[in-house]
Amino acid sequence: MRKLAEKLKEIKNKDKIGFMGHVVAGYPDLETSYEAAMGISEGGADFLEIQFPFSDPFADGPTIENASVVSLKNGIKISDCFDLAEKIAKNCESSVLIMTYGNIAFSYGVKNFVKKSEEIGVDGFIIPDIPPENDEGLSVLCEKNDLSMIYLAAPGNSAERIEYLSEKGNGFIYAVARTGITGKKTEITGEVTEWLNFVRKNSKLPIAVGFGINSSNQIKNLKPYCDIAIAGSYFVREITECHKNGDDVRETLKTKTVQLLNVE
Amino acid sequence: MEKEGYYGEFGGAYIPEILRPNFVQLKEEFSRLKEDKSFISEYHDLLKNFVGRPTPLMYAKNVSELLGGAKIFLKLEGLANTGAHKINNALGQALLAKKIGKKKIIAETGAGQHGVATACACAKLNLECEVYMGELDVKRQHPNVFWMEQFGAKVIPVKNGTKTLKDAVNAALREWTKNPEETYYLLGSAVGAAPYPEMVKFFQSVIGKETKEQFESEYGKKPDVLIACVGGGSNSIGFFSHYLNEKEVRLIGVEAGGEGTESGRHAARISGNGKLGIIQGYKSFFLQDADGQILPTHSISAGLDYAGIGPELAYHASTGRIEFTSATDKEVIEAFEFFAKKEGIIAALESSHALAHAIKIAQKMNPGENIVVNVSGRGEKDLFIVARAVDKENWIEFLKKEVIS
Numbered sequence: 001m002r003k004l005a006e007k008l009k010e011i012k013n014k015d016k017i018g019f020m021g022h023v024v025a026g027y028p029d030l031e032t033s034y035e036a037a038m039g040i041s042e043g044g045a046d047f048l049e050i051q052f053p054f055s056d057p058f059a060d061g062p063t064i065e066n067a068s069v070v071s072l073k074n075g076i077k078i079s080d081c082f083d084l085a086e087k088i089a090k091n092c093e094s095s096v097l098i099m100t101y102g103n104i105a106f107s108y109g110v111k112n113f114v115k116k117s118e119e120i121g122v123d124g125f126i127i128p129d130i131p132p133e134n135d136e137g138l139s140v141l142c143e144k145n146d147l148s149m150i151y152l153a154a155p156g157n158s159a160e161r162i163e164y165l166s167e168k169g170n171g172f173i174y175a176v177a178r179t180g181i182t183g184k185k186t187e188i189t190g191e192v193t194e195w196l197n198f199v200r201k202n203s204k205l206p207i208a209v210g211f212g213i214n215s216s217n218q219i220k221n222l223k224p225y226c227d228i229a230i231a232g233s234y235f236v237r238e239i240t241e242c243h244k245n246g247d248d249v250r251e252t253l254k255t256k257t258v259q260l261l262n263v264e
Numbered sequence: 265m266e267k268e269g270y271y272g273e274f275g276g277a278y279i280p281e282i283l284r285p286n287f288v289q290l291k292e293e294f295s296r297l298k299e300d301k302s303f304i305s306e307y308h309d310l311l312k313n314f315v316g317r318p319t320p321l322m323y324a325k326n327v328s329e330l331l332g333g334a335k336i337f338l339k340l341e342g343l344a345n346t347g348a349h350k351i352n353n354a355l356g357q358a359l360l361a362k363k364i365g366k367k368k369i370i371a372e373t374g375a376g377q378h379g380v381a382t383a384c385a386c387a388k389l390n391l392e393c394e395v396y397m398g399e400l401d402v403k404r405q406h407p408n409v410f411w412m413e414q415f416g417a418k419v420i421p422v423k424n425g426t427k428t429l430k431d432a433v434n435a436a437l438r439e440w441t442k443n444p445e446e447t448y449y450l451l452g453s454a455v456g457a458a459p460y461p462e463m464v465k466f467f468q469s470v471i472g473k474e475t476k477e478q479f480e481s482e483y484g485k486k487p488d489v490l491i492a493c494v495g496g497g498s499n500s501i502g503f504f505s506h507y508l509n510e511k512e513v514r515l516i517g518v519e520a521g522g523e524g525t526e527s528g529r530h531a532a533r534i535s536g537n538g539k540l541g542i543i544q545g546y547k548s549f550f551l552q553d554a555d556g557q558i559l560p561t562h563s564i565s566a567g568l569d570y571a572g573i574g575p576e577l578a579y580h581a582s583t584g585r586i587e588f589t590s591a592t593d594k595e596v597i598e599a600f601e602f603f604a605k606k607e608g609i610i611a612a613l614e615s616s617h618a619l620a621h622a623i624k625i626a627q628k629m630n631p632g633e634n635i636v637v638n639v640s641g642r643g644e645k646d647l648f649i650v651a652r653a654v655d656k657e658n659w660i661e662f663l664k665k666e667v668i669s
Binding site: 077102131134151165 | 286425
């Protein structure tokens with residue numbers, strides 16, 4: 001059984017809220033992104049999103065966009081990203097997912113991209129600009145290789161659309177909690193819970209909620225409405241801060257994650 | 265059957281789910297309004313009385329005789345209000361936005377031409393207008409920022425990422441997702457996710473329609489060759505639109521050859537080394553590296569300085585229906601000067617790419633044959649670039665005096 005399925009089972013059995021952390025590969029440099037990922041994992045993240053930087057990240061907010069620019073300026077190649085993902089997948093307990101954009105997989109060749117990911121112990125993909133109807137064959141390839149294609153659902157989606165996305169996807173569905181893009185503070189308002197209930201009603205998969213999460217209080221409040229909480233931009237900001245101050249990245253990120261997950 | 269929004273394997277809509285509701289609405293409203301007689305008649309009325317259409321089709325007699333080959337005709341889009349074809353699309357989409365109840369138009373702009381056309385259309389139609397522009401472009405293109413502001417638009421400098429066009433696109437898309445009910449995203453070229461390429465072609469096809477009517481009523485036959493410059497592709501796809509099915513007419517797109525396609529400093533996707541990719545919502549040819557990262561481009565003309573090409577053009581390139589070539593910065597300046605001196609036409613540097621190629625091929629054709637070139641814009645906007653290129657010392661001297669005074 002892949003780690004992703006194990007983690008989902010564990011979340012269900014323990015009746016806990018799962019958690020997914022995030023790093024941009026090569027930001028601020030390869031070594032730091034590795035240490036950060038390990039720290040987040042050791043702090044208790046069930047899943048880790050490793051973002052392969054893309055030159056035109058139009059579904060990301062400014063925080064991750066800027067981190068991607070820095071990484072690419074450092075000369076990071078997709079082969080480096082795969083090496084990093086392999087090292088992380090091998091050494092940590094978390095289930096590792098690749099987050100990137102369609103052209104990165106397309107340029108690599110979708111078949112090779114899936115095969116390579118499977119070989120190095122990656123469990124699936126989050127590719128926001130690849131909708132199921134134009135998926136370049138990724139869903140079928142994922143199925144064949146026992147990987148998960150994770151689709152995003154966003155406010156404005158109809159009941160049918162959410163059902164369709166959950167049928168085409170695998171593992172869990174990634175529900176965007178706010179109209180807008182990653183990285184702005186989300187309050188857990190009635191609007192958010194109403195939206196998550198709507199996703200819950202129509203999705204055949206567990207629900208992960210992302211965008212704008214940065215406190216344990218938010219995660220605590222989200223627990224009744226979803227299965228997994230996701231923090232992305234929050235970690236990019238923490239990594240930036242940590243790197244700037246010369247702190248031990250692994251230790252600091254571990255502590256931060258433990259604090260974030262302190263929801264009891 | 266071809267999938268909706270595709271041209272062969274090109275095009276499509278590769279968009280995040282968060283943008284999907286906006287695109288679904290746009291597609292429905294566009295399908296409805298393009299068949300709506302009162303919408304079309306209001307659009308045509310604006311084209312006639314505000315844009316100044318039809319634009320003339322001029323026989324470039326002096327140049328044709330000097331070159332001693334085919335006759336060259338110029339479709340003078342530069343005589344449209346704001347000085348380029350961009351207004352046809354900006355006005356069409358702004359009117360559509362108004363009809364479907366949007367209050368605010370957002371747009372991105374690189375060098376500023378599309379921003380100026382959009383700001384102008386919004387002023388005319390009484391719509392609020394916000395133009396996103398990379399911070400570096402804001403600094404480089406002050407005159408266009410000035411004109412946008414004169415039209416009442418708010419220009420928002422984008423400080424993220426590389427601070428240029430693509431970051432402005434990202435910022436505009438973000439703004440659109442934040443407020444989809446009230447805002448309309450006005451895309452300026454025949455690129456992006458479906459239905460934008462189709463919509464931009466729809467509003468630009470007026471160029472092709474007029475050209476066909478004007479040429480055939482005057483000369484009683486079809487032209488032999490049509491030539492247009494190609495950035496994203498809005499002027500060329502509009503200009504070629506009425507001849508795509510008439511195989512005896514050669515259609516030639518001219519891309520930005522920059523410092524030469526071997527130099528790596530150019531924007532030639534088809535005639536250079538573009539590769540199939542999925543970027544900014546659509547599948548087409550893009551200048552990209554081995555990993556699929558977009559490469560920086562270069563052209564003397566800001567309007568052609570773009571890494572992708574519209575999906576319908578990519579499709580016609582793949583079938584061979586449209587031929588593609590490029591012109592270098594140097595050839596472009598020469599063509600610019602030649603047409604200014606011999607025909608009294610100051611063409612935009614973008615359009616001068618098409619003129620450069622017309623010069624090349626006219627000489628090899630015979631006087632019984634006809635070439636029509638789409639002069640997509642006029643060149644007064646390029647004063648700062650051309651003056652520096654052809655009259656550097658006097659120009660710098662002038663700028664210095666201006667600063668002191």
